[in-house]
Amino acid sequence: MKKILLIILPLFLSGFLFSQKKLVKKPKPVPKFNYYDEFKKISDEVFLHGTAYDNLGELTKGIGPRFSATPGYTKATEWAEKNLKEAGAENIWKQEVRVPVWIRGKESLQIKAGNGDWKNIRMLSFGNSEGTGGKDLTADILLVNDVQELVNLTTTQVKDKIIFVNYPIDPTIVSTVDSYLIAAKSKLLSASVIGKKGAKGLIIRSLTTATDDVPHAKQVYYEPDDKVKIPALTIGVQSANELEKLLKTQTVKAKINMTAESKGETINYNVIGEIPGKKDNKIIVLGAQLDSWDFAEGAHDDGSGVVQCMEVLRTFKALSYSNNHTIRVVLYANSENGGQGRETYAAYVKKKEEKHIFALGSDSGGYSPRGFSLDMSPQRRRLIFPWKEYFLPYGIYDFDQTYAIQDISPLKRLDIPLAEMVVDTQRYFDYHHSEKDTFDKVNKRELLLGATTMTQLIFMIDKNW
Amino acid sequence: MKKILLIILPLFLSGFLFSQKKLVKKPKPVPKFNYYDEFKKISDEVFLHGTAYDNLGELTKGIGPRFSATPGYTKATEWAEKNLKEAGAENIWKQEVRVPVWIRGKESLQIKAGNGDWKNIRMLSFGNSEGTGGKDLTADILLVNDVQELVNLTTTQVKDKIIFVNYPIDPTIVSTVDSYLIAAKSKLLSASVIGKKGAKGLIIRSLTTATDDVPHAKQVYYEPDDKVKIPALTIGVQSANELEKLLKTQTVKAKINMTAESKGETINYNVIGEIPGKKDNKIIVLGAQLDSWDFAEGAHDDGSGVVQCMEVLRTFKALSYSNNHTIRVVLYANSENGGQGRETYAAYVKKKEEKHIFALGSDSGGYSPRGFSLDMSPQRRRLIFPWKEYFLPYGIYDFDQTYAIQDISPLKRLDIPLAEMVVDTQRYFDYHHSEKDTFDKVNKRELLLGATTMTQLIFMIDKNW
Numbered sequence: 001m002k003k004i005l006l007i008i009l010p011l012f013l014s015g016f017l018f019s020q021k022k023l024v025k026k027p028k029p030v031p032k033f034n035y036y037d038e039f040k041k042i043s044d045e046v047f048l049h050g051t052a053y054d055n056l057g058e059l060t061k062g063i064g065p066r067f068s069a070t071p072g073y074t075k076a077t078e079w080a081e082k083n084l085k086e087a088g089a090e091n092i093w094k095q096e097v098r099v100p101v102w103i104r105g106k107e108s109l110q111i112k113a114g115n116g117d118w119k120n121i122r123m124l125s126f127g128n129s130e131g132t133g134g135k136d137l138t139a140d141i142l143l144v145n146d147v148q149e150l151v152n153l154t155t156t157q158v159k160d161k162i163i164f165v166n167y168p169i170d171p172t173i174v175s176t177v178d179s180y181l182i183a184a185k186s187k188l189l190s191a192s193v194i195g196k197k198g199a200k201g202l203i204i205r206s207l208t209t210a211t212d213d214v215p216h217a218k219q220v221y222y223e224p225d226d227k228v229k230i231p232a233l234t235i236g237v238q239s240a241n242e243l244e245k246l247l248k249t250q251t252v253k254a255k256i257n258m259t260a261e262s263k264g265e266t267i268n269y270n271v272i273g274e275i276p277g278k279k280d281n282k283i284i285v286l287g288a289q290l291d292s293w294d295f296a297e298g299a300h301d302d303g304s305g306v307v308q309c310m311e312v313l314r315t316f317k318a319l320s321y322s323n324n325h326t327i328r329v330v331l332y333a334n335s336e337n338g339g340q341g342r343e344t345y346a347a348y349v350k351k352k353e354e355k356h357i358f359a360l361g362s363d364s365g366g367y368s369p370r371g372f373s374l375d376m377s378p379q380r381r382r383l384i385f386p387w388k389e390y391f392l393p394y395g396i397y398d399f400d401q402t403y404a405i406q407d408i409s410p411l412k413r414l415d416i417p418l419a420e421m422v423v424d425t426q427r428y429f430d431y432h433h434s435e436k437d438t439f440d441k442v443n444k445r446e447l448l449l450g451a452t453t454m455t456q457l458i459f460m461i462d463k464n465w
Numbered sequence: 466m467k468k469i470l471l472i473i474l475p476l477f478l479s480g481f482l483f484s485q486k487k488l489v490k491k492p493k494p495v496p497k498f499n500y501y502d503e504f505k506k507i508s509d510e511v512f513l514h515g516t517a518y519d520n521l522g523e524l525t526k527g528i529g530p531r532f533s534a535t536p537g538y539t540k541a542t543e544w545a546e547k548n549l550k551e552a553g554a555e556n557i558w559k560q561e562v563r564v565p566v567w568i569r570g571k572e573s574l575q576i577k578a579g580n581g582d583w584k585n586i587r588m589l590s591f592g593n594s595e596g597t598g599g600k601d602l603t604a605d606i607l608l609v610n611d612v613q614e615l616v617n618l619t620t621t622q623v624k625d626k627i628i629f630v631n632y633p634i635d636p637t638i639v640s641t642v643d644s645y646l647i648a649a650k651s652k653l654l655s656a657s658v659i660g661k662k663g664a665k666g667l668i669i670r671s672l673t674t675a676t677d678d679v680p681h682a683k684q685v686y687y688e689p690d691d692k693v694k695i696p697a698l699t700i701g702v703q704s705a706n707e708l709e710k711l712l713k714t715q716t717v718k719a720k721i722n723m724t725a726e727s728k729g730e731t732i733n734y735n736v737i738g739e740i741p742g743k744k745d746n747k748i749i750v751l752g753a754q755l756d757s758w759d760f761a762e763g764a765h766d767d768g769s770g771v772v773q774c775m776e777v778l779r780t781f782k783a784l785s786y787s788n789n790h791t792i793r794v795v796l797y798a799n800s801e802n803g804g805q806g807r808e809t810y811a812a813y814v815k816k817k818e819e820k821h822i823f824a825l826g827s828d829s830g831g832y833s834p835r836g837f838s839l840d841m842s843p844q845r846r847r848l849i850f851p852w853k854e855y856f857l858p859y860g861i862y863d864f865d866q867t868y869a870i871q872d873i874s875p876l877k878r879l880d881i882p883l884a885e886m887v888v889d890t891q892r893y894f895d896y897h898h899s900e901k902d903t904f905d906k907v908n909k910r911e912l913l914l915g916a917t918t919m920t921q922l923i924f925m926i927d928k929n930w
Contacts, residue, residue: 446891449891
């Protein structure tokens with residue numbers, strides 16, 4: 001009997017402290033033993049009635065690829081409007097975004113070692129890459145294994161060559177997000193550096209943890225003042241290993257043929273849905289990217305984030321939470337091939353002088369959640385740390401990261417505290433930006449658990465900030 | 466410069482404390498800032514040179530199903546001996562285990578609602594179940610939804626019926642290991658209770674988180690004094706839902722035909738390999754089950770555990786660790802259909818009076834690790850807690866559980882401290898004990914990360930206990 005009283009007493013006290021807390025202005029750390037029941041309610045609602053998984057099936061299997069400036073993206077926006085409504089969003093609107101029109105067209109890569117025959121290699125043109133105008137571009141391949149080597153190359157070495165950048169993801173780094181960012185940030189993807197030195201083309205080893213031969217897309221970067229924009233493409237890991245081996249003993253030629261071309265700009269839309277706040281007009285924003293690559297279902301990247309954001313709204317409605325602040329979902333246009341959607345939204349927030357108090361992103365795939373990365377002031381971070389114990393039963397323990405992924409990152413310039421869902425990353429870069437990123441790679445419970453923890457975090461922010 | 470000194474000093478001091486510590490008898494918590502480098506060495510070795518994934522391919526695709534008392538299991542033991550040798554085990558031997566011979570044979574289930582037609586339903590006989598002697602067993606089905614209902618059934622209600630136990634796994638429990646154990650422990654799988662009351666047969670809804678129609682196997686339990694052993698089988702979730710719906714409005718008959726039969730006993734083997742201790746004869750034992758169900762590759766259950774245990778030995782050898790205590794791997798016979806392997810090993814340890822100081826199991830699938838469950842005295846647990854910070858960069862944060870899974874559990878009777886790898890459980894019961902538990906469901910990095918953390922834990926035990 002004593003034991004029961006000991007448990008009930010702190011619960012009662014903390015409830016009392018919490019209701020008192022609303023009266024003071026500055027948010028304070030939540031007292032111990034408080035929100036367990038609310039967390040469980042949210043979790044039960046999502047696991048029992050969550051629609052995120054079925055929604056993801058509709059988006060990936062029903063609509064499929066939804067690359068910017070394509071009919072697939074237009075279908076995705078219509079679907080998003082309908083589903084935000086079904087989730088319970090009260091205000092839904094579309095926001096005009098100017099996006100580049102880039103058409104992949106036909107593409108092929110052949111290689112020839114020494115006096116051997118031409119051999120087809122599986123490849124993908126990089127997003128926004130120039131093509132070869134449908135003509136064969138043939139040149140000797142020059143192997144480059146790391147960043148310093150690339151930077152040190154002289155014009156004489158580079159001139160008229162096709163450069164093969166063979167920089168693998170480091171398998172010894174436990175978080176694949178970290179190893180990916182190291183490889184991607186190394187600027188190896190810049191076609192500008194070597195274009196200026198007279199290279200004819202760029203072949204890049206795909207940034208992936210997989211060991212098969214599927215190529216993984218990426219956007220190419222030219223500098224604004226680049227006069228020569230060289231064609232850039234990527235090949236799978238097996239082809240890269242094979243090419244590396246060949247190049248160690250002999251001359252290898254590449255024959256690239258790409259009809260890829262940029263055709264100006266068009267209008268796409270961010271899709272926005274919200275439940276207005278009952279107390280004030282402050283905004284808590286959740287975001288995910290609505291587009292995918294032109295050949296990909298984009299199930300983990302980022303169909304998962306899209307349906308999880310919708311699930312947060314649905315759960316708030318289903319549990320009849322009367323949210324203090326506006327809870328808004330923004331589904332961004334063209335995240336993969338330029339990022340105009342996120343810039344447009346950030347500019348809109350600035351212009352309208354909307355007060356955003358928190359932004360949450362989910363763009364690392366629908367895997368089991370492990371934490372929230374907090375890209376905000378130490379003061380703000382310390383307001384969230386005391387909530388850790390509520391999250392622990394849901395597998396969320398990591399609040400130590402301080403990054404936010406691209407779609408919410410422009411909001412940082414507006415001093416908005418950012419958070420990003422941290423998930424188990426071991427599988428992500430096996431599929432990322434490839435044709436393998438399909439619905440069957442997403443596990444229903446992992447996806448729902450992520451949506452659960454996102455809802456729990458938004459709930460805490462809404463009640464306490 | 467000051468910063469560097471501040472870091473180096475504690476490292477030096479803690480190294481000093483550690484070497485002093487070996488002189489005293491009682492193990493003490495490890496001082497801060499110590500084993501980071503060793504942990505990283507282990508991780509790098511496993512991620513760069515680990516053979517666990519390729520070994521799992523051999524076991525699942527090369528050998529395939531390895532049910533006890535079948536040629537598949539014999540092949541698996543030969544393979545295990547060879548691979549333990551390759552991993553660097555110095556002593557390798559086989560341990561005789563008497564196992565039951567049970568042959569599934571042909572099996573079918575049909576149902577007929579009202580005056581409708583007979584319809585085939587996908588099913589699996591339960592392990593060790595009696596058959597129908599190849600004859601049709603036809604009877605009305607009685608639906609039972611929970612444990613209490615089953616226990617309360619009267620002889621009149623049960624007599625001559627086929628009982629359909631339709632108890633689902635609770636989707637709202639975050640850890641699927643917990644929800645599975647609740648459903649499994651509920652004794653719903655006992656054919657004895659209803660056999661004694663005159664039932665003719667037992668149909669059980671598969672214990673799975675999946676929503677498809679694949680049946681998931683389980684072993685049936687008869688009481689030793691059971692004179693009537695009724696046939697028991699399982700059906701997938703979709704069939705279970707359909708059957709439940711039919712039974713709510715009409716009489717449904719089942720026609721079971723199973724040639725399953727038990728044919729006495731035979732000899733199988735536990736396979737054991739070890740690296741002898743350089744300091745003493747105390748033993749640290751790692752275990753996994755070598756067998757699988759007769760229709761299953763058993764990739765997660767428990768091929769993953771088998772190759773992870775081998776990886777621990779291989780890594781100790783590759784890093785030239787001079788282990789203080791003997792590090793032994795035991796691969797258990799017939800874990801799925803009786804558990805004779807684990808009992809034989811425990812009896813051997815007792816008889817030989819071997820001093821085991823620690824037992825670690827990995828039997829929850831090759832998913833990303835999240836912690837170690839510690840089934841040991843609070844005093845022992847407190848010796849491990851200070852190591853948490855070393856494990857955190859590898860995603861290991863949960864040391865709060867206190868269970869151990871079946872294959873190492875008999876060692877508890879000998880007062881041996883037990884630990885079990887805790888992994889991300891969301892996907893496990895989608896595949897567990899079904900034909901879907903195949904090699905392609907295992908992610909290489911997740912499997913290797915598990916092997917890494919197992920090696921790290923064994924390293925810490927070896928150095929500090």
